[in-house]
Amino acid sequence: MSNAFQIRGGKPLSGEITPQGAKNEALQILCAVLLTSDEVRIKNIPDIKDVNQLIDILKDMGVIITKNGKGDYSFKADNINFDYIKSPEFKKNATKLRGSVMILGPLLARYGEAYLPTPGGDKIGRRRLDTHFQGFVELGAEFHFDEIESFYSLQAKELHGKFILLEEASVTGTANILMAAVLAKGKTRIYNAACEPYLQQLCKMLNRMGAQISGIGSNLLTIEGVNHLSGTDHTMLPDMVEIGSWIGLAAMTKSAISIKNVNWNQLGVIPETFRKLGIKVEKDGEDIYVPAQEFYTINKFIDGSILTISDAPWPGFTPDLLSIILVVATQAKGTLLVHQKMFESRLFFVDKLIDMGAQIILCDPHRATVVGLNHESPLRGTTMTSPDIRAGNALLIAALSAEGESLIYNIEQIDRGYENIDDRLRALGADIRRI
Template sequence: MASFIIEGGCRLKGDITPQGAKNEALQVICAVLLTPEEVIIENIPDILDVNNLISLLGDMGVKTRRINENTWSFQADEVDLTYLESPEFLKKSSSLRGSVMIIGPLVARFGKALLPKPGGDKIGRRRLDTHFIGIQKLGANFEYDAEQQLYSITADKLTGAYMLLDEASVTGTANIIMTAVLAEGETTIYNAACEPYLQQLCKMLNRMGANISGVASNLIRIQGVKELGGTTHRILPDMIEIGSFIGMAAMTGSELTIKDVAYDDLGIIPDTFRRLGITLERSGDDIHIPEHKGYTIDTFIDGSILTIADAPWPGLTPDLISVLLVVATQAQGSVLIHQKMFESRLFFVDKLIDMGAQIILCDPHRATVIGTGRRSMRATTMTSPDIRAGIALLIAAMCADGKSIIHNIDQIDRGYQNIDVRLNQLGANILRMN
């Protein structure tokens, strides 16, 4: 298990370019299974989750070829369906949460898929009901082997259907769309997720020959087609990494420019950081964060304590809640952080409390942060429980006095590409120990 040793108190300075979006990459890479023709995807992040998915597709018979550092070619013209029944597939796919999105493409094109109960972050229950119910409505049959924890999905014929999703699940919507594009007739999906990364998936599928309308809304209509072709697709920059860099600059009192952020696709993220008192300056498609000697949390108009809560897009993405929480610890003022989706995601705050942060964990979903301004945090030893909490702990360690240690940084590597190397180039002092 690898660890980071972080010397706190180092200020950053310079420019940094965000990686390609992890969440988009997992969707569009699974979509290559929908066609036997070549698909080229650019700006793929070199991170653990994405690399494991590419490796899994390669083992399934998909021809994978790395063109350059962040561009890959995929061709799924000789998929080996028997591999799905092998112990190797079950082991690999069960450790990768994103593997659930191979179900839609496999059922749509081959009429068959197998999937063990997927793993991933330990942030609470993450239901698959939205995925399965939607694909069932298109004509697929599901069986679950409780002993092996294995889902078996088959479909002799897929037919378009109307469905109202029980939740605006991003991966659930993606999975259903990838199933419906090859179904016969029209599919209507209401209460669909509409994040920029899902919009990217729809645009890619349309270039491949799909007929999807309503992109960027919560009402999506799909006219099924018989086959899809190849395309070239470029992944957006990762909005979660952009938000992490904004918080990192503010907490360490650093001057930082984040390059090529696709600003118009960031939604309310910049304004949310502004409500914490952080100054962001837009220059073209870049964000400049000047040096902050301090920042003060806003209040509501009537003077009551600010609440920051996650919500389906165009609301605030839940993946930034951990970062916003840790940034608030060094602000002046108080804020209620409400994480609605995952009941275990806030449990990392005990480590921040050990470091001197003033936080009240109200319940599994809510925490009140009492910011006391530039108050020194104590260095400590901690373990990363998931990707987003991991980066929040790294930000806290960079702000603390002395040396901190973070264990289980494989969790951070799952979502952030060479984060130690890139931050060290800006002035951080992070040592990786294997």
């Protein structure tokens, strides 16, 4: 694995780019194959590290996996190996990936037992798993945490439907409890449920498999338990974080870029949020066209006060795109307050942007004020290290707009979330290579 991107920035780009399948949907959908012994076929799976690791974990657990074509796999979980799931090897492999937590719900529902080491993932502040385990316990599971081994185990003779009020609208928490509830006895209602498009996709897929879930797209899901689920075919949505990233890339590099097949009706407030920064985002059928713009001016609130963009659970603005918004604002005309409510320490990467010449005041771990340079003094190339997946992509966009050469280290973080990103950027005319 190479370890740095070398980028010569300041070149306008042009052309078309197709977003990959959605990473955050893939992690949920892949765990759902454990709910049935029938074959489940999934298309548009992104070829990225986090997803491939989960596919490897499923294979090691005994799931039979057939590759039908690029991003197109069939899964058959008719013989799960619990000896492996309790083994030191599993403990080692599953810790590498945060998304592995979502194997718990399906295993508990179908086999009455589930095991998992404390999962890893991004360094973006503490992401607690309490919501997941509280939900399982309410459905009737016994929960045990071995602190010495850092190993979670769940057992249940039988799960029973329940009214569950989540303390936070956690996407993975909702998905996990939902997958446990589809095979529980009786009716489960999950209130304050996450309602992201990816979670709606999971609900629709489970219903095609024979589950009875209603309230899809709302924050109150009702699940009538069924005895068993069958196989299905599923095609994943495009990744909305990639779509937002390419809008930001076009603006920062003053480029005309067409983003293909974006599934407009699933983008929520994303296009409108970029328009608030003065970026033209045009609908062209199912594509987004961003025309080349020399300048863009940040809108103010109606009363003339400074615009704030903050993240919120869906249908609010996704926290995964706040780093892109922040980078794009550095070259806008005007001032923006970025408020990262949902995670701490995700804004620390602004140090790198300040090194590049951006005018940013980091107010505290959650807020940064950006004073736009209006493309009058471009960012300068520099050497940097990617702290997490999303900041890594934001720094990549900054480097592509900057004058001179930049080096980005720790690009494994970028590869975890973006498929073949250097080739796809070169196709738009970017000067980027792995070294």
